Amino acid sequence: MSDFERVAALDEIPENGRLSVVVDDIPVLLVRTGEKFYAIEDVCSHDGQPLSDGPIENGQITCMRHGAKFDLATGAAKRMPATTGIRVFAVELRGTDIYCRESDGAVQPAELQTTATALPTADSGCCGGHNHAATTTTCDQHAPASDVPSAPRSLDEKMLEALRQVIDPELMVNIVDLGLIYSINYDGAKAYVDMTLTSPMCPAGPQLVQQSKMALERLREVDEAVIKIVMTPPWSPDRMTDEARDQLGIF
Ligand code: FES
Numbered sequence: 001m002s003d004f005e006r007v008a009a010l011d012e013i014p015e016n017g018r019l020s021v022v023v024d025d026i027p028v029l030l031v032r033t034g035e036k037f038y039a040i041e042d043v044c045s046h047d048g049q050p051l052s053d054g055p056i057e058n059g060q061i062t063c064m065r066h067g068a069k070f071d072l073a074t075g076a077a078k079r080m081p082a083t084t085g086i087r088v089f090a091v092e093l094r095g096t097d098i099y100c101r102e103s104d105g106a107v108q109p110a111e112l113q114t115t116a117t118a119l120p121t122a123d124s125g126c127c128g129g130h131n132h133a134a135t136t137t138t139c140d141q142h143a144p145a146s147d148v149p150s151a152p153r154s155l156d157e158k159m160l161e162a163l164r165q166v167i168d169p170e171l172m173v174n175i176v177d178l179g180l181i182y183s184i185n186y187d188g189a190k191a192y193v194d195m196t197l198t199s200p201m202c203p204a205g206p207q208l209v210q211q212s213k214m215a216l217e218r219l220r221e222v223d224e225a226v227i228k229i230v231m232t233p234p235w236s237p238d239r240m241t242d243e244a245r246d247q248l249g250i251f
Contacts, residue, residue: 002024004090007021007028008097008098018031028042029061038109044068046063055238055250060078063082072088073106074106093110155186156184156186164177168180174244178239178244179240180196182195190226196234197231237250
C-alpha cells in the first residue's frame, strides 16, 4: 500500500465543502462534512461521471448524471444504476495539512479536533458553503462595502418570501430554494442582496436580477433593492433545499 501523501492544506476546504485532488494519479474528491473528512474516487463507477458536484446527504454522495449513490466511508454503491463501488482513501490531518492514501476497505473519516481554531468557515467556501438564504449573516468576502446592519427577523422572512416569487426559467425552481441567494442586508430603507447564478454563462442572469429587484421593492419597507451578482463561491447543487431537490427529482 502506498504511503500517505500531502494533498491539500486544511484551509483549502471549507466546512461542508469539497476539494478535487489527485492521489497516486487517481482523481480524488475530498469531502468535509462538519468536522469529518472523507476522500473518495472522483469517478462514478456507472459511466465515469465526476462526482464533484453531487449532492451529499446522510453520508452518501449522488452522481448528478443518472442518480447513483455511493457511501462516503466505504465507497459501496447504494443505488442503481451503479452496481459496483468506488475506491475510498484514508485521510489524516497533520497540523494544517491533509494527507491521503488509498485504502483496501472502509475507512473511518478523519476528524478535526475541536481545539483547532485556524479553520476556514468564511473563506474559499464563503461561510462553509451553507445556503446563505437561511440567514442574514454575511461573510467578510461578500458583505457589501458599507457596514450595513442586518434586517429584523420578520423583515428578513418577508424578503425571502418575496424572492421566492422569482423563478429560474430553466429549472423552474425559485431562486431561494435553488440556493442562489448568498446574503440579504437592510439599512432601514435599502435592501442589499448578494446572489449567484447556477453558471457564469447563465442567460437568465439579467432577468433574475431585475425580477429580484422588483420583488423586493414591492415590499413597503424596501425603498430600493441593490442586487449584486457574485460568482465566488460558485453555485453547486448542494446549496439547494430539499424542496428544490424534490421539484427536480433529485433524491
Ligand atoms: S454516470 Fe453516474 S450514475 Fe451514471
